[in-house]
Each structure stands twice: as C-alpha cells, then as structure tokens.
Amino acid sequence: MAKLEDVAKRAGVSTATVSKVLSNTPYFTESTRQRVMRAVEELGYVPNLAARALAAGKTSIIAVVFPHVYDGVFQDPHTLHILQGIEAECTQRGYNILLSTPRLTPDGVDEHYLRLIQSGYIDGIIALDNVPIYSVLEPIRSKSIPVVNLGTHPSEHYVHTNDYSGGFQLMQHLLELGHRAIGIISVPNDLNLSANHRMEGLRAAAQAAGVDFDALPIAEGDFSITSGAACADLLLQQFPTLTAFVCLNDRMAMGAVQLVHRIGRRVPDDISVVGYDDIPMAAVFDPPLTTIDAHAPTRGRDATRMLFDVLNGKFPDPVVYPVDLIVRESSTHT
Amino acid sequence: MAKLEDVAKRAGVSTATVSKVLSNTPYFTESTRQRVMRAVEELGYVPNLAARALAAGKTSIIAVVFPHVYDGVFQDPHTLHILQGIEAECTQRGYNILLSTPRLTPDGVDEHYLRLIQSGYIDGIIALDNVPIYSVLEPIRSKSIPVVNLGTHPSEHYVHTNDYSGGFQLMQHLLELGHRAIGIISVPNDLNLSANHRMEGLRAAAQAAGVDFDALPIAEGDFSITSGAACADLLLQQFPTLTAFVCLNDRMAMGAVQLVHRIGRRVPDDISVVGYDDIPMAAVFDPPLTTIDAHAPTRGRDATRMLFDVLNGKFPDPVVYPVDLIVRESSTHT
DNA sequence: CTGAAAGCGCTTACAG
C-alpha cells in the first residue's frame, strides 16, 4: 500500500510538499501540483487516516450518540429517520459515522463510551441526549469535542422540536372534537425528556379547556407497539367509556388501535386514537393516524450541518423546529 | 489528557511496560502490574486509539457496510434488526461500529467507500452485499481485511438464509390453500440478489404444483409500503379475479393489504396476502401477516461473532440459516 | 520480568 513517502519519491518532491498539495494549501506551482497529483494517481495512493488522526488530530469521523434505552434505538423508525439525515450529510462531506449507543445508569455511562470519547477518533458528536437520569454530554464537557444535541439536555448547540407545543396541539385537537373521557398512553417519566415535555403540553391544553388533567386515566408503556396495546387494554378495562386515546408516539398509537379493533370496537367511530412523530407508517396505517409531524428527516440533516459549522469555527444559532398537527382518519368528533 | 508516558513516569516504569501490562501480556510481577494499574486509575488514563491504530494496526472499529439502494437501509426494519444484533455483539466486545452506506453504480462504488477501505481505520467488515450490479467486497479482495458477508455475493465467510426455500414455502402455502390466480409483487431483478433467489423459490414451487409461473401476473415495486399498494392496484385493475398476492417483503405486503381494503375488499376473505421477513410489525398488523421468518435479529449477531473468530485467527464454517413459514391471518383458503 | 529505541504514516511550524 503506497504511502506519502512513495508519492513524494515518485513526484521528486518532499513529503511535506505532497501533504500540503493534498490538503489544498495554496501557493504551489501548477507544475508541482500536477506532478504530485499524477504520482498519487499512478500509485493509487490513499491517505492512512489513522496516521493523519494522530498527526493532525482530525479523523473525519463523527460519532452519532443514541443512548440505548427501552426497546432499542434500532426499533424506532423515528430515530432512524434522523439517522438517515445525518448519514446523507456526512457522506456528502466525506465524513464517516461511528455509531455509539451507550448504556445509561443513574451513576453514569458505560466504560466503552468513555473510551470512545477519549479515543482521539472523533471530530464531533451528534447526540440524542434525552434520557433524564443522565446526560451523555456530561463526560464531554471537559473535552473540546464539538457537540450538537438533538435531545433536550442543556447544550450549547442544538436542534430541537417543540415537544410542548406538539403535546398541546394534540390534546387541543381531541378537546375540540368534543372528547373529555381521554386516556393517556405515556411512558415512565424517567425515560425520555421529550416525552415529559409532551406531557406538559397535554396538561396545559387540558387546563386551558377547563379539564382536570390529573383526573384523566393514564397508563405507561415503553414506546413499543405491544406496550401501546397493553396500555389501551388496561385503560379500557378500568374505564370502558373512554372515547379517545392520546399516545406519546405513533407506535403505541398503532398498538392501541389494534387493541380497540381486537375487542370489536372501531377507530375512530367508537374511539379516537392519536399518536406522535408521524413515522412513515402512520400515513399508511389503517386507519391513517392523526399525529404530530416533528420533522425527523430534516432534523438529523440540520444538526449535522450545524456540527460542520461548529467544526469550521462558526457559531450557528440554535434551532427550534415548530411541529405540525397532521389530522388524518384515526380521530373524529364524539 | 494523560498519555502512556505520564502513566509510566508515575508508576516508575517504562512506557513499554505500561503498554504490555495494559494489553494483558503475561509474565509481570504482580506488584508491577498493580503499580501500573494504580497510575492508570489515578490519572484516568485512556489510550489514544488513533495512536494505537497507527502503531499496532488495530483499531477496534468494524465497518458495517450496507449498500445504499432503493429507499434506503434506514427505512427497512429488517436491515435494522440485523444492525441491532451487530451492535449488541460489538459493544459487548468493546468494538465500535462505523456505518458505511456506499452508493453503487455498474462501474463500481463511490470514492468515499474506497477511502474508508484503505483508511487504516477498520479491523473488519460486515457487509450486506446483495446488489447484483456490483459487489462491495470487490475492492477489499486485494486488502487483507477480514469480511463476513450477510448478502449473497460470493465470500469466504458468510451467514446466509435460504431465500430460495423461503420463496418455495411461501408459494407452496398459497397453492395448498387452493390459490391459482396469484399476483406476484416483486422488485426489479437488478435490485437485490436475495429477492432474486426468493423468486426462484416461488417459481420452483409453482412448477412443482404444475402451475405455469410465467403466466402469473407480476408487478415490480421497490420494497416500500407505498410501492406495494401501487403494485396491488395495478395488478387488480388488470386481473380483478386474483385471489392472492405473494410479496417479496412485508412492507410491500402491508401496502397490498391496505390497497385491498381501500377498494372495499377484505384480507384474507377476498384476497390472501403473504409477505417476507417477519418484521416486528408483521405480527401486530391488521390482519397479522403470513410471512417468512428469516431470523434477522440473530443473523447480525452471528455474523459478528464469526467476524471476531476470523479476527482471532480461527476458521469458522459458513452458516446457512433455515427459514420458517409463519402462518397468520392474512392468508386463507380460496 | 523489564527497558531503550525504532517505527507506524502522517502534519506542521520553522527556516530558507
């Protein structure tokens, strides 16, 4: 495998010159540049990134940090949508993605993640830092690694959506349809900060309409389809007269719909069900889900662009996306 | 940030000793080992992986290569299931995952991928090498990077499933239920080798039952839900008397079910629909899908274990998984 | 059982 030295010899210049030509430093004779480039071409030279990383401290690797919680980031279409945006942007800029899914405990994060942070391997981080018990940004604070946060733990650079507003709109929608007997399908409040903010939005909308939020029946799932079905089952057994379910994500909403159908009732005629995220399947589900579009596909891309801005010494403004209520057929008036 | 030299000084030994103690070389006084370990502890020393990569040629990074085709690997729950298995196994062994989604053309693969291969960054590769026009393993052959292939391009080490058998069982199932007017929802044959093998299985089962496979109507989608619906629409307009659809993956099957419902007919009473992959949603879909379980979750894990075997100098046997027909409610007799 | 020293393949002030 050809190295810089080989290229230098063949081009009749020093390794320093080759290095500089390759990194596009100006002030070189056109002829030198061409000699170098031809040697590179002829030898099929490709730089050894490990060496470059050591010498220059630049690796062309960015870490995507998605904490490992509940049933796994790999099960969540929403998370994947974000990853897709990150990947597209990184690939375009010649960067590689290192996928990190640290395991969190109240005491901190696993050793493996800590090693990665200090490995000298990564130029920057995009994090989905959303787990209340611990922020994965914590061990990074003492380092100088640029970070953009897609989660809601405090961070200098971030791309958020307005979860509070999303929750508010969702509840408002059901209330406007006349629903009052509304079951909440939530998650434990130590699971996800975004979910907590959505809950606050739900509460605010209820209170604005004079509805006692705390009196509404609530069940806690884990974002999975099956947990949504289980929650709906539980709630309907205790409160058979419920006319609607608000679910904190689309997958639980899909589970709730299935449970309702399984017990011989109809969505939305008997019971309205609304979700959150607008995953691709939401639009083609039966019935299509009323949900909140939180712009996952573009959020990953924007976070990545922001990270590159930071890497280039710019100071990008934080971004908070608005969210959009998407009314489909899973909800109707009482 | 503490480096090896700092640890050595503090422990009163040479850097060579520290390095060897840390890599678990035997033959060290217990007291030396302890002095070193304490110094490591006190300084919070973490090795710089870039330096280690350069010096030892070991990076603790393995690349997961999922060629970028059709609507993207990130949309495919099946692919993600595989990734989940890979991630779990790598994390457990202290390895990092570098995600690579090369863009393929008949002429080859993008420059970015080529650079990664030669970067000196990766210890091994797990590939889903399934695109007929080009094998991502091609540029690796001249290198000495260990590879395990989850796709069906030729490779020394691989973990497969028997797509042919899956196709065969699926068609056999419908034929046994009495179906003869069967629409095939496939993909273009330059898209995916696994899909092609499934098609061969379908054909063989048809022929074994005396059915002329080439006479069956066929439409080509792109694995997405919406394409499944579009194909079903097309086929039913041309052949209104079809009693069943075989789809080459679950998502297209879900699209087909939705189209059937949309035009006021029922699954399975009017039309049976079967899929392939057994993605998590298949079991909770309405109706639950008859499909082929190709063991995605364990396949990623097994491929990763195989890769570590190769890295450790072993010669693991290739693995071909059997596949299982899962009969649910989306298919019934004519 | 332990250490001195060379080397992995780059980049980067510095000097000219």
Next chain:
DNA sequence: CTGAAAGCGCTTACAG
C-alpha cells in the same frame, strides 16, 4: 514556493 526535521502516542522486536 519548497524542504528538513520534529512530533503525534502508541507498540514491538530485540536485548538483557
């Protein structure tokens, strides 16, 4: 505009 040389932080024969 170009090059000599030091250095990035490790590992690894080799010698003792």
